[in-house]
Each structure stands twice: as structure tokens, then as C-alpha cells.
Amino acid sequence: MGREIFLKKFINFFIYIILLRCFYLQIIRYPYYYQLSIRNCIRTIETGIPRGIIYDRNGRILAKDAPSANLVFVPYDIKDVENEIEILSNIIGFDKEYIRKKLTKKYINPFDRVILKRDLNSIEISLIEENLHKLPGIFVQEGIKRIYPFSKKTGHLLGYLGEISQSQLERLKEKGYKIGDIIGQDGIEKQYDEYLKGLPGGIQVEVDALGHQRRIWGKKEGEPGNDLILTIDATIQEIAYEELRDRNGCVAVIDPRNGEILAIVSNPVFDPNNLIYYLDEKKHPEKPFLNRVIKGQYPPGSIFKIITEIAALETGTIKEYDRVECTGIMEVSDRIFHCWKEEGHGWVDINLALPFSCNIFFGTIGMKLGVSTLIEYAKRFELGKPTGIDLPGEASGYIPMVQEADPLNLSIGQGPITTTPIQLLSLISTVANGGNIWQPFIVKKIISPKGEIIKEFTPNMKKIVPIDSETLDILRKGLKNVVEFGTGTRAKVEGLEIAGKTGTAQRAAAEFELPTHGAFVCYAPFDNPKIAVVVFLDYGSSPQAAEIAGRILKRIFIPEKIEDKNETETEIFDE
Amino acid sequence: MKQKLKYLMNSFKEKNIIFLSYLLIFIGICILFSASKGVITKESFFIKQILWAIIGSILVYVFRNWNYRSLEKFGYLFYFIILILLSIVLIKGEGRASRWIGLGWFYFQPSEFAKLVVILVLSSFLSKRDIRKFPVLLVSLIIVGIPFLLVFKQPNLGTAIIFILIFLGISYIAGITRKQLIGLFLLAIISSPLIWMIMKDYQKERILTFLNPMRDPLGKGYNLLQSKITIGSGGLIGKGFMKGTQTKLAFLPEYHTDFIFCVIAEEFGFLGVIIFTLLYYYFLSKIVEIIYIRKDIFGKFVATGIFVMFAGHFLINLGMTLGIFPIVGIPLPFISYGGSSLIVSILSVIILSSIEKHSTLF
Known part of the structure; x- marks a missing residue:
């Protein structure tokens, strides 16, 4: 009979532990966690997924990564949408509808930074930096861009990169792909994406009420993917x-x-270095993405x-x-x-x-x-x-x-x-x-x-x-x-x-x-x-x-x- | 009206197990209602949960006079079926973390049902044999071992752990000797490097993350940290029903399934946690009572198995949300969203109730 009593003692013991733990978190550490929660201040910032280099048969580089600056925003911190759209379209010449759609969309985690525009040039960066105080929730953030030294010459061969689509996501979820990932959309970049893709880098930061970074909780360097050597000359x-x-x-x-x-x-x-221009199908009825x-x-x-x-x-x-x-x-x-x-x-x-x-x-x-x-x-x-x-x-x-x-x-x-x-x-x-x-x-x-x-x-x-x-x-x-x-x-x-x-x-x-x-x-x-x-x-x-x-x-x-x-x-x- | 209230109070006092479980389910649905009002409006899973609860009550009604002893006969058949289903899940989801068999709008999760089936078969097997004999111990190990491996391969670490607990619980009540226990323990230690080898990378990662949460601050460490912030920020009395910010703003992934406890802790604070935990404890202690009363061995073992299953889920689930156990991903019975889990829980309660009712017949 004594063995049944043990079951009860066992559960009693753990219930005490759980209540003690809750007491610690909710009473003793309450001020700390409350502060963290009220400001919603833990934010994850992904700095991009590095990819491998693509070489031709003689070691000439056909595609490689380079650092770039992206314009990002934190959906939660955008308060005055119309005002920000006005300023942004003035200084970068954005299409207003495009920004409005991006800014007002519902995001799964409204505190994760979303990329508004990739690869800003230096003029754009300085314009944004100047107006930053008028643009709460908008930042310039380091990222990675893909460079194709032969540009159009290797267009169809190498393909291009783009954000993962919904249907791709459903197919590739099990392989560790996730929303917002940049993946190969055609050519070699697509065919060998699994090999080229590295591991994402990122930082987790604590920010204050204005979204400014206060403390880094953790940092992870991205790891580049594998390089490819092609038969191409x-x-x-x-x-x-x-x-x-x-x-x-x-x-x-x-x-x-x-x-x-x-x-x-x-x-x-x-x-591939100026993709946005070509992605607009209406402007390009000749189907520039068809590899004949x-x-x-x-x-x-x-x-x-x-x-x-x-x-x-x-x-x-x-x-x-x-x-x-x-x-x-x-x-x-x-x-x-x-x-x-x-x-x-x-x-x-x-x-x-x-x-x-x-x-x-x-x-x-x-x-x-x-x-x-x-x-x-x-x-x-x-x-x-x-x-x-x-x-x-x-x-x-x-x-x-x-x-x-x-x-x-x-x-x-x-x-x-x-x-x-x-x-x-x-x-x-x-x-x-x-x-x-x-x-x-x-x-x-x-x-x-x-x-x-x-x-x-x-x-x-x-x-x-x-x-x-x-x-x-x-x-x-x-x-x-x-x-x-x-x-x-x-x-x-x-x-x-x-x-x-x-x-x-x-x-x-x-x-x-x-x-x-x-x-x-x-x-x-x-x-x-x-x-x-x-x-x-x-x-x-x-x-x-x-x-x-x-x-x-x-x-x-x-x-x-x-x-x-x-x-x-x-x-x-x-x- | 007054009479009804009195009836409910009596049910509570008498520890009517069906009543207690439906009280928990009711709390769960309220919590899910709150959780579904987040920034992203998911298809309201709390409505689905209500549907499952209703289906559960139909089962309760249908089986109200049913004698659990028929399970002794059918146990092995169920066991056979569930092994096939688990294999289908494995083959179908080859290379992927797949736990479901899709049946239209319902994703059937065989591993949930496997727990109950293993309890029945193991109890039936041990109720007629002496576990202190080595061959009996060996066969019991095999009975649990096959579904354990199938579930482990899925990979579903949490459910696999529950299998171990079920085995330990039933064999303990069945009178396993201290020597045998030590032997099993040593065996586990020896084979643990082997298990580490067949574990999926992400499972290893989770255990390593548990040991050092800052190892992967973007991924698994993030869940744990957010979970702690959510619970801690609840304070003494909580932020109020429907007013939780962490869960509403979807800081916490899977807050409606594995991390549902966080919603309770955030919205109702430490006081809410105490009440909830005690209620759950009240429910668990009722099962222990059934184990006590029960004189027929099969019923006793089944009750023990179900107790270990509920207690294991409860403790591991809370343990992982509170950061005192690795994040293994198991639901909180009655509370977490999930049809398979809820139906299995209700079925278990139906069995317990039948065991309780029929105990006086012997």
C-alpha cells in the first residue's frame, strides 16, 4: 500500500516547486519582467542569410554577397502612418501605395523589423538619417545583398533571389525555411539554394520605449553557405x-x-542587380525571366x-x-x-x-x-x-x-x-x-x-x-x-x-x-x-x-x- | 437555480471526476477565448475546442454505464491499430517532423491515443503476471518500447518521455523491485549516448538551449525568455482577463497550445496560478483516491497509468514554461488547444469514472 502514497508525495513535491518558481518570477522578479513586458522591448533583428560564392570553371566570381544597408521599420512603432508615408515618398521617391500597403499590413510579430527597401545607396542613407527624428519606428539596418559581377550576362544562368513566397514556404518549411527568407528564385541560385544558403545572423536587443537599442542580449554571426564551382566559362x-x-x-x-x-x-x-525594374510584368510583356x-x-x-x-x-x-x-x-x-x-x-x-x-x-x-x-x-x-x-x-x-x-x-x-x-x-x-x-x-x-x-x-x-x-x-x-x-x-x-x-x-x-x-x-x-x-x-x-x-x-x-x-x-x- | 448551484458545489466537494475535468475544460476554453483575441486573429481555435468538448460530452453520455473491464479484451487490438497508425505517420512524414494524419478539417494525432492504449495493454499484461520475473519485465519493456521508439522517431520527445513515466508508474505500483529499478536506470545511462546519437539536431539543440538559454537567443532561447517575461509580468493579481499584452501581441509563439499556462499567469497573476494549480492538484488527488479504493488490479494499474499521464503532462508542461524543464512541446491536458489531446483526456476520465463506479462490485 505504501507505494500509492509515494505517488501523492511525488506530485506534492513538484507542485511546491512550481508554486515557488511562480512566486519567484511573479512576485520577486515582477518589477523586472513587468518592465520588460510593458515596453515590449526584446527585439530580434535578423541581419540576413549569407550565401556561398558562385565561381566559373576558372575561378572567376559570378555571384557573391556584399554588405548593404536596408531601410527597415518596426510595425508596432509606426504611429502616424500618413505622415511617415509622406516623408518617405518625398525623400526616397517611393510609391505611396507600396509603402502604405507595407506599413499597414498585419504582421505576426509587430515588433520584428520588416524590410521596406533593400540596398539603399549612400544618398538615400544620408537623407533618411537626416529625417530620422521625424520617422519613429524607421531605421537603417545593415544587411546583405547579392552581387552579380556579370549582371545581365549571367541573368538566366544564375537566376535571382527573392523573398520566399507562400507556396514555397509551405513546401520548404520542413527544411528550415521561414517567412521573409531570401531564397533563389530561378537558375542556379534556385536549383542549389539548399547548398548556397547559410545560417542567418542576428542580434537580440533590448530597446527602450523609443525603439533605441539599449542592451544586446545575444548575438549570432551568420554562417556563409557553400560555394559552387560551375562548368561555365x-x-x-x-x-x-x-x-x-x-x-x-x-x-x-x-x-x-x-x-x-x-x-x-x-x-x-x-x-539581377536591378531586379525590381524587371519584376513589374506590365512594363515587361516580353517575359525577361523566360530562359529559352x-x-x-x-x-x-x-x-x-x-x-x-x-x-x-x-x-x-x-x-x-x-x-x-x-x-x-x-x-x-x-x-x-x-x-x-x-x-x-x-x-x-x-x-x-x-x-x-x-x-x-x-x-x-x-x-x-x-x-x-x-x-x-x-x-x-x-x-x-x-x-x-x-x-x-x-x-x-x-x-x-x-x-x-x-x-x-x-x-x-x-x-x-x-x-x-x-x-x-x-x-x-x-x-x-x-x-x-x-x-x-x-x-x-x-x-x-x-x-x-x-x-x-x-x-x-x-x-x-x-x-x-x-x-x-x-x-x-x-x-x-x-x-x-x-x-x-x-x-x-x-x-x-x-x-x-x-x-x-x-x-x-x-x-x-x-x-x-x-x-x-x-x-x-x-x-x-x-x-x-x-x-x-x-x-x-x-x-x-x-x-x-x-x-x-x-x-x-x-x-x-x-x-x-x-x-x-x-x-x-x-x- | 439555487438547487443547480448546490448540485454543482456538491459535485465539486464529492470530487466528481467528470465534473472536475469539465471545470478544467471550461477554464481552458475561457483562456483560449482570451488568447484568440490577439493581434493576429487566427481562425478561432476556441470554437473548435468547444466543439471537441461537446463531442467529449456525447462520449461521456454514451459510456455512462459502461464497464471498463471490456478494455482488457480490446486493449491488444487497439495496440495493434495504434502501432500501424504511428508507422503511417512516420512513413508519410519521412524526414519531417510530422505528428498528424489529416482527416479533412481534423488532424488526427495517433501519438496522443497511443498513450492511453499503452496504459491499457501494459495494465492488462501486468495484472496477470509478476513483474519481478525477468521475462515479464522484458515483455513490458517491449510493450512500451515499440510505440516509444515510433513516437521518438517522429520526433516527439515530450510524448516519448510520457511513455517512460507511464512505464515507471505502472511497474512501480505493480511491485517492481529496487534492484530492477537500479538495473533499468543503469541501462538508461548506458544507452543515453546512443539516444543522443539518434536524436534530431533540433532536439539536441533544445536540450542544449535549456542548459544555456543564451546559446540561441533568436530561436529556442527566445521562446523561453518570452515565456518567463510573460509569466513574470503577471505579478500578484495579473493584468486582467483579456488584457495580457505579451500573448496578445504574439511575442510568444504557440501560446494557445504548449504555452497556454503563460496566458493564465499573465492575465490572472500569482493568485490565479495558485488557484489553477490547486484545482489541477485537486483533480489529480482524486485519481490517487481511485487508485487507493480500487481492489481489482487491472483497474488500479489503469488508474495509475492515467494518473501518471496527467501528472506528467501537467508537471512537464508547467516546468518547461517556467524554465525548469527543457522545452519538449507537450500540451497541458484540458487546457491546451488540440482535438486529439482533449478527446484522449476525456476518454481517460470516462475510464476513471467507470473504474470508480465499478469498484464496489468486487
């Missing part, structure tokens, strides 16, 4: 950006030997003839010297099929048909091959499927079902088929390296602030497509002749053998009243491919795309000519 990235100029379109450069992405550029682009390289889905056009040719040669449907007569027009049942060259190419074999991109020739062999074989070969080269590049939001493109497509249109890359530029880049790389499909990738290494390697990404060969060497020889020869004397002569570079293929989404585009896209894929040097390039131009022709690809390759491979060429280039660019 900043020089090539710059070249690609400069050569695309202000044309809408995109360029991507890859090493066909291993899938390392060397450059990714897409236009129109935003400036991975999200643009276009009919591959004549570039698809690479697939048709491989399929035809591999299945033995035609031999190298089998000829077809192109009269510029072809009637199939009740439809009329045109070649892009109205007067026709005459009698051509595959060695001439590819360089001249003869639609009649490829249409004819496409009909012989049939839709299902064409689709099978397209899928063999992983068209219509995300490449798995380490960027967020890659589109898949679309390979039609057998019943959706007709062989004539499909064989020349028209109709319901769409691909992304990165898929076509992968295709030309596979031709260049003889059948290996490498997964394109951008991050090589993740390195901790202490210098330890956290993760290393090695090239990943997704698949080997067996291609007969004779087929390859014929195809490559044809691709070389595209640039030698065919549709891609504007890509020609003296002293460098380039193999490539033009593509224009012509007919389908006209039917659906879409803008035509000029495209060009190529690799160089011909006998030892080191670089593959894809260029897409909105509202452009494929020879224009070829010219841009040629200029990029020239600047990569023939550096001694860069200087004088570069000067004239920049002049043009400055105009």
Missing part, C-alpha cells in the same frame, strides 16, 4: 552574350565530350533532318548515292508540299540534300521510313524529354504520337513536334562524339566555406546510341558541307572547320501564325570536336543564327584575332 558566357547582342533568342555552348555547359544566354534578359534554352519549345525545323538522315541510313532505306529529283513542289494525295527553294534543287543525293536542306528529298525518304520509325529515332536521341540539366523548370518538348503526325512534315521537323534548344544541343553533341548522350550539367563542385568538397559532379553518360560509322561519316560530311557551301555558310570561320545544321520553323509557324525562329546547331573543330553551340533567334532566319554561331566559335578558337575584331564588335554593340 565566364569568357565564353560573355562572348555568347555579346554576339547575341540585343536579338531575342538564346545561345548555349557545351563541351560535347562530357556534357559540361560552357555558356547559357537567353534574351530578353533581366538584370531550357524552357523555349520550338519545332526543330530542318535540324530534325539529322534524325531523318540517321534513320534512313541506319535502316538502309537509302544508300549514300540514291537520288531524288526536287522540282520545288511535290504532290502527295491532295496536298501540295513545297521545298523552301521554289525552283527546286534538281536531282540530289543525301550528300547534297543535307547541305541544301532539301525538303523534297527528306520528305520523300521520310515517307519511305514512315512515322513510327522517325519517332523511334527521335526518341533514341532523347528528343521530347528533359535533358536533366541542373536548372529548374526545364521543359520537355513534345514528340507526337504516331497517329498525330504525317511523315512528310515530321521528316523535316514540322508539325506538332517541339524540342528545346538544349535538346538540340545535346543532339548535335551526340553526333559530334559519335553516339554518347551526356547529361548536360552546370555545377561541377560544391565546396564548404572551410574548403572541403561537399559534392562533386562527374559527367554522366545517360545513354550510348549505336550509330554505324559509315552513317556518321556521311552525316558529318554533310554537316560540314552545310557550312562549306550549304545553308549555313554564314557560320564559316577561316582556319576552323565547323559542322552544323540550320533550321527554320517555317511552314508550321506560318500555319499557326507563330513567329518564325531561325536556328543553328554546330560543333567544332570538325575532326576533334571540343565545342558545340546552339543558337535560336526569334523572328530571325537560320543564316542569321549561323552567323552568330560562327562569330562565337571564331572568338573561342581564334583568340589572336580577338583584339582587333573585338574593337569593331564593341563599336557596333555600343551603337
Whole structure:
């Protein structure tokens, strides 16, 4: 029976302790805690989450943190809203509605500082400091900003940072993300946010009734996140950006030997250092945040003839010297099929048909091959499927079902088929390296602030497509002749053998009243491919795309000519 | 009217356990009402709590003449079901701190029910066997151990601790020897580094924060500090009902669940705390009485288990809000907002009441 008594003694003992503790807190320490509570004076100030540095393959910095000054306010201390809005809009030229919305919103903790404007310049800082006495509850506070030394040039590649959205918060809450966190919103910053993000720094302070800091209760230094080393070559990235100029379109450069992405550029682009200007969608209907390289889905056009040719040669449907007569027009049942060259190419074999991109020739062999074989070969080269590049939001493109497509249109890359530029880049790389499909990738290494390697990404060969060497020889020869004397002569570079293929989404585009896209894929040097390039131009022709690809390759491979060429280039660019 | 009042007074004096628990629930709802008038108007959880209390009263009515002894048979079935539910929670919430199974508007929390089920199964098991025999002790350890580990992995440190207390309480009344206790204690010490290893970082952090609150002034230390400010600023008589500033201004996170005691302390002061604590004590001592009266062993063990569960929750919850115990996150039964917790508490009281009623039959 004695054991039951113990239960009672046990609880008695602890009840005494609890009451004693309450006596201590509520009676003895009452004045102290009352003061703390009445002034609500314990405040947490976060000073930002430091992020890791992003380097290119040669150690050039593409993104880094820098100290900055933010304009913050304490919602609870804002008494005369209208007055403060007036002053703020006068001295910083804020949009009144924007401040009113921010200041009058309900906050979970009205004593936590909220950022009103990031990265004040020195003039703004001094203006605010001068008027500080008229602005109770408003402060200038140190923070962190992200700097992108290449600004627009690396826009789509790196992405940008922004405050976590409600839906992101719900998804990421478990990973320790919280309201107000600044996270990567696109590109590499988003894809590797978990690695880049460090631990937030902050101080907890006791403030007096006016909100002035009185005593620091605790301070925690922020810890930077991990650094990234990319496969990107900043020089090539710059070249690609400069050569695309202000044309809408995109360029991507890859090493066909291993899938390392060397450059990714897409236009129109935003400036990550001046984001607010671009975030206003009404002012920017041209969608500056769309990375065309991975999200643009276009009919591959004549570039698809690479697939048709491989399929035809591999299945033995035609031999190298089998000829077809192109009269510029072809009637199939009740439809009329045109070649892009109205007067026709005459009698051509595959060695001439590819360089001249003869639609009649490829249409004819496409009909012989049939839709299902064409689709099978397209899928063999992983068209219509995300490449798995380490960027967020890659589109898949679309390979039609057998019943959706007709062989004539499909064989020349028209109709319901769409691909992304990165898929076509992968295709030309596979031709260049003889059948290996490498997964394109951008991050090589993740390195901790202490210098330890956290993760290393090695090239990943997704698949080997067996291609007969004779087929390859014929195809490559044809691709070389595209640039030698065919549709891609504007890509020609003296002293460098380039193999490539033009593509224009012509007919389908006209039917659906879409803008035509000029495209060009190529690799160089011909006998030892080191670089593959894809260029897409909105509202452009494929020879224009070829010219841009040629200029990029020239600047990569023939550096001694860069200087004088570069000067004239920049002049043009400055105009 | 007068008669009704008299009836209520009598219920109080007689320590009618159902009456006492509903008195606590009523206090809880008032506190929640006050707490829901904060700066941020959350969906009023106090209305939901009223709904749960009503559902609870229906249960009380349905089971008014029910004999708890049928639980001896069903205990193992419940045990089996709850293990499956706990596993579902674990698998579903892999890598996340997830304790719930969503059922529309209601988030079902199996770990709350697991406590009661473990009490029933352990009592049923030990009521027929002698715990002083080693195999019996071992099996009892396993009975508690499996749900303990499942809950611990969630991770839900607070509930896991309650499991330990339930085991200790029932085995103590069942007559565990001093030697066995010392053995278990040593075992716990030896395995504690192991437990430390499988603990989640945030759990370690909480314990370290408890030892040194200034370790993380922005995170966990903040809760503790704000909790102390809230309680301390209540003073002798408090700031008055609905007039608490700390909780209203949402300095304190989770003030409507784990930190609900702070609202009482802030608004009603030290006097309120004394009254509240004594009332709770009154309720707990009633359970001890039931343990005394009860001659049938199963009932005695169940009552003990429920006592330990309530007392453990009460002491740990107050302990952590007052900064004398690490912040492990467990609710204050009857008072904190939460459907699962309230229903389990009411079910426990129904069982206690049945044990009390049927005690004279033997």
C-alpha cells in the first residue's frame, strides 16, 4: 500500500516547486519582467542569410554577397502612418501605395523589423538619417545583398533571389525555411539554394520605449553557405552574350565530350542587380525571366533532318548515292508540299540534300521510313524529354504520337513536334562524339566555406546510341558541307572547320501564325570536336543564327584575332 | 437555480471526476477565448475546442454505464491499430517532423491515443503476471518500447518521455523491485549516448538551449525568455482577463497550445496560478483516491497509468514554461488547444469514472 502514497508525495513535491518558481518570477522578479513586458522591448533583428560564392570553371566570381544597408521599420512603432508615408515618398521617391500597403499590413510579430527597401545607396542613407527624428519606428539596418559581377550576362544562368513566397514556404518549411527568407528564385541560385544558403545572423536587443537599442542580449554571426564551382566559362558566357547582342533568342555552348555547359544566354534578359525594374510584368510583356534554352519549345525545323538522315541510313532505306529529283513542289494525295527553294534543287543525293536542306528529298525518304520509325529515332536521341540539366523548370518538348503526325512534315521537323534548344544541343553533341548522350550539367563542385568538397559532379553518360560509322561519316560530311557551301555558310570561320545544321520553323509557324525562329546547331573543330553551340533567334532566319554561331566559335578558337575584331564588335554593340 | 448551484458545489466537494475535468475544460476554453483575441486573429481555435468538448460530452453520455473491464479484451487490438497508425505517420512524414494524419478539417494525432492504449495493454499484461520475473519485465519493456521508439522517431520527445513515466508508474505500483529499478536506470545511462546519437539536431539543440538559454537567443532561447517575461509580468493579481499584452501581441509563439499556462499567469497573476494549480492538484488527488479504493488490479494499474499521464503532462508542461524543464512541446491536458489531446483526456476520465463506479462490485 505504501507505494500509492509515494505517488501523492511525488506530485506534492513538484507542485511546491512550481508554486515557488511562480512566486519567484511573479512576485520577486515582477518589477523586472513587468518592465520588460510593458515596453515590449526584446527585439530580434535578423541581419540576413549569407550565401556561398558562385565561381566559373576558372575561378572567376559570378555571384557573391556584399554588405548593404536596408531601410527597415518596426510595425508596432509606426504611429502616424500618413505622415511617415509622406516623408518617405518625398525623400526616397517611393510609391505611396507600396509603402502604405507595407506599413499597414498585419504582421505576426509587430515588433520584428520588416524590410521596406533593400540596398539603399549612400544618398538615400544620408537623407533618411537626416529625417530620422521625424520617422519613429524607421531605421537603417545593415544587411546583405547579392552581387552579380556579370549582371545581365549571367541573368538566366544564375537566376535571382527573392523573398520566399507562400507556396514555397509551405513546401520548404520542413527544411528550415521561414517567412521573409531570401531564397533563389530561378537558375542556379534556385536549383542549389539548399547548398548556397547559410545560417542567418542576428542580434537580440533590448530597446527602450523609443525603439533605441539599449542592451544586446545575444548575438549570432551568420554562417556563409557553400560555394559552387560551375562548368561555365565566364569568357565564353560573355562572348555568347555579346554576339547575341540585343536579338531575342538564346545561345548555349557545351563541351560535347562530357556534357559540361560552357555558356547559357537567353534574351530578353533581366538584370539581377536591378531586379525590381524587371519584376513589374506590365512594363515587361516580353517575359525577361523566360530562359529559352531550357524552357523555349520550338519545332526543330530542318535540324530534325539529322534524325531523318540517321534513320534512313541506319535502316538502309537509302544508300549514300540514291537520288531524288526536287522540282520545288511535290504532290502527295491532295496536298501540295513545297521545298523552301521554289525552283527546286534538281536531282540530289543525301550528300547534297543535307547541305541544301532539301525538303523534297527528306520528305520523300521520310515517307519511305514512315512515322513510327522517325519517332523511334527521335526518341533514341532523347528528343521530347528533359535533358536533366541542373536548372529548374526545364521543359520537355513534345514528340507526337504516331497517329498525330504525317511523315512528310515530321521528316523535316514540322508539325506538332517541339524540342528545346538544349535538346538540340545535346543532339548535335551526340553526333559530334559519335553516339554518347551526356547529361548536360552546370555545377561541377560544391565546396564548404572551410574548403572541403561537399559534392562533386562527374559527367554522366545517360545513354550510348549505336550509330554505324559509315552513317556518321556521311552525316558529318554533310554537316560540314552545310557550312562549306550549304545553308549555313554564314557560320564559316577561316582556319576552323565547323559542322552544323540550320533550321527554320517555317511552314508550321506560318500555319499557326507563330513567329518564325531561325536556328543553328554546330560543333567544332570538325575532326576533334571540343565545342558545340546552339543558337535560336526569334523572328530571325537560320543564316542569321549561323552567323552568330560562327562569330562565337571564331572568338573561342581564334583568340589572336580577338583584339582587333573585338574593337569593331564593341563599336557596333555600343551603337 | 439555487438547487443547480448546490448540485454543482456538491459535485465539486464529492470530487466528481467528470465534473472536475469539465471545470478544467471550461477554464481552458475561457483562456483560449482570451488568447484568440490577439493581434493576429487566427481562425478561432476556441470554437473548435468547444466543439471537441461537446463531442467529449456525447462520449461521456454514451459510456455512462459502461464497464471498463471490456478494455482488457480490446486493449491488444487497439495496440495493434495504434502501432500501424504511428508507422503511417512516420512513413508519410519521412524526414519531417510530422505528428498528424489529416482527416479533412481534423488532424488526427495517433501519438496522443497511443498513450492511453499503452496504459491499457501494459495494465492488462501486468495484472496477470509478476513483474519481478525477468521475462515479464522484458515483455513490458517491449510493450512500451515499440510505440516509444515510433513516437521518438517522429520526433516527439515530450510524448516519448510520457511513455517512460507511464512505464515507471505502472511497474512501480505493480511491485517492481529496487534492484530492477537500479538495473533499468543503469541501462538508461548506458544507452543515453546512443539516444543522443539518434536524436534530431533540433532536439539536441533544445536540450542544449535549456542548459544555456543564451546559446540561441533568436530561436529556442527566445521562446523561453518570452515565456518567463510573460509569466513574470503577471505579478500578484495579473493584468486582467483579456488584457495580457505579451500573448496578445504574439511575442510568444504557440501560446494557445504548449504555452497556454503563460496566458493564465499573465492575465490572472500569482493568485490565479495558485488557484489553477490547486484545482489541477485537486483533480489529480482524486485519481490517487481511485487508485487507493480500487481492489481489482487491472483497474488500479489503469488508474495509475492515467494518473501518471496527467501528472506528467501537467508537471512537464508547467516546468518547461517556467524554465525548469527543457522545452519538449507537450500540451497541458484540458487546457491546451488540440482535438486529439482533449478527446484522449476525456476518454481517460470516462475510464476513471467507470473504474470508480465499478469498484464496489468486487
